[in-house]
Amino acid sequence: MIKTLLDGLSKILGPIATLSKDRRELKDSALRVISNALDETFLYYRDINNSGQRNLEREALLSKYWSAAAIPMRHFDEQLSNICEHKSEYWVNPDNYDDNDIEQLGIRLDDVRQAYRKMLSPKFSIAGKDTYTKAEKQQAHKNAYERWSTEDDEKLELLFCEGKTVKELSAIFARNEGAIESRIKKLELREKYDR
Structure with a gap:
């Protein structure tokens, strides 16, 4: 009888555990795409500093990287998703943006990296309470x-x-x-x- 009860519970709880795991995996995947976009952008800036020349093909790729980052992130952090989309639009034609535009859109690379790192931090929550990180609690x-x-x-x-x-x-x-x-x-x- 207990075995039957446990089997029944496993059937009910199994999909719930799988959903949680699937959601974590989706979030990890979304974060990997942002990490890739960040890395490629930093590398591009490094190359510009070394050569002094822009590369329109790489800028087009950066636009695609940031657009690809925005799509899965919309399920986890709408604000970060919007920032990624703005980064994508920025790389279509960076000359259309001045420092004030970049600041207002929140698309400075350091700001994006900070938002990304915040998403990396594990969160703990109690039902009905605010979410916080371990570091914040400590x-x-x-x-x-x-x-x-x-x-x-x-x-x-x-x-x-x-x-x-x-x-x-x-x-x-x-x-x-x-x-x-x-x-x-x-x-x-x-x-x-x-x-």
């Missing part, structure tokens, strides 16, 4: 999302036994109070010490 709590060591667990147990509050433990371990509560629960410290 600004408030240095050890956020880091593994608990055996020494940490032992120290937590000792301090818990001494009567430290969750708030105090949060400060000591540089983790948020939710992480402390979760670890206390995982280690069954409340049950073990009747607290």
Whole structure:
């Protein structure tokens, strides 16, 4: 009976897990295309600096690279997709753009690279809450999302036994109070010490 139940759950949850994996793979693919466009653009600028001459064929290719980057990105970040499309339009005829246009469109190469890097950062979210990166979370709590060591667990147990509050433990371990509560629960410290 349990096997039947587990098989049923696998049939239901399998496609959900596959969708999540497929979405990650699509995002990775979209990011690879942007990375390629960025790299080719940087290489082109390097070559211009070395030779002093523009290459219209390469500029046409850059337009295609950026257009190709815009298409899959629209599923993940509309703003970055629009920036890629503007980069594509820019490379059709760069002479039509001045520094002010480039700034207003947000298509400076450093700005695009920064947006790309932001997309590379893994995101964590809680239902109904804002999304944030691990680095952002670690600004408030240095050890956020880091593994608990055996020494940490032992120290937590000792301090818990001494009567430290969750708030105090949060400060000591540089983790948020939710992480402390979760670890206390995982280690069954409340049950073990009747607290």
